[in-house]
Amino acid sequence: MFVLVVDTATPAVTAAVANLSGHGEMLSAQVTVDGRAHGELLAPLIRDALFEARADPSSLAAIVAGVGPGPFTGLRVGLVTAAAMGHALGIPTYGVCSLDAFAYGVWGPLLVATDARRKELYWARYEDGVRVDGPSVDSPADVPVSAGRTAGEGAQRVLGRPVDVLYPPPLGLVMLAADRIRAKAPSEPLTPLYLRRPDAVPPGQRKMALQ
Structure with missing residues (x-):
């Protein structure tokens, strides 16, 4: 049971493939840290992750995506890609909080x-x-x-604390969705956790030029 995992909630652009047939294992993981190139990097990383896992899109049973929280542009890349692939392949998508x-x-x-x-x-x-x-x-x-x-x-x-893991681990993402995948739960809308309002705001009411 091959599962594609994607996350773009942080500067780490992540694509991985897991096998959930047994207890769950990662077959491949491609991670590139570049907070300004999510859109350019994700598709090639998905291709490379599938190749490394000796899988192809038609063999995927589901897609798991990190839904953030994360900055708007980068996070949107991962969620749109996962949703589009799920729709094209006819397989369910599941969201997991990246944290x-x-x-x-x-x-x-x-x-x-x-x-x-x-x-x-x-x-x-x-x-x-x-x-x-x-x-x-x-x-x-x-x-x-x-x-x-x-x-x-x-x-x-920022906080100056020692850490063991810098970016969302793909194993955690897929295992937190594993029960839903194995139960063949309905596909979920990938709703992003932005946590703050967008910068853009509706324009104010225009004033009449002759007032």
């Missing part, structure tokens, strides 16, 4: 923080792999840092 992937299989307290730009962080807190707070977007001073493990490039670069 949750860090916590898969992690026991004890964990803080995950990724770069939200604008001097802010996306973050969530976990206990034994279960999210207990977030996801939210806040300034670094408002992120509840406490004792315990940390993950994510935001935790390392």
Whole structure:
């Protein structure tokens, strides 16, 4: 049971293929870190991941996509690509919070923080792999840092905390969707977690020139 995994919620553009026939294993993972080239990188990475796994699109049973939180443009690339492939291949798509992937299989307290730009962080807190707070977007001073493990490039670069994992691990993404995939649950709309309103706003009412 081959599953394609994609995530573009962070500067890491990720495409991977997993086999869920047994307990679940990653067959391939292609990751390139470039926060400005999600659109250019994702399709070639999907091709390479399928090739490395000796799979082809017709052999896929499902697609799992990280739904963020993440900046608008990069996140949209992954979700649109996953939705388009799912529609074209006639296979279901499933969404997973990208921050949750860090916590898969992690026991004890964990803080995950990724770069939200604008001097802010996306973050969530976990206990034994279960999210207990977030996801939210806040300034670094408002992120509840406490004792315990940390993950994510935001935790390392902005908060100055040691981390084991910088970007959403594809194994976590696919395993958090594994029960739904194996149960052949209905395909899910890939709703992005933007957590903030877009910059663009509707124009105000025009004033009459002769007023």
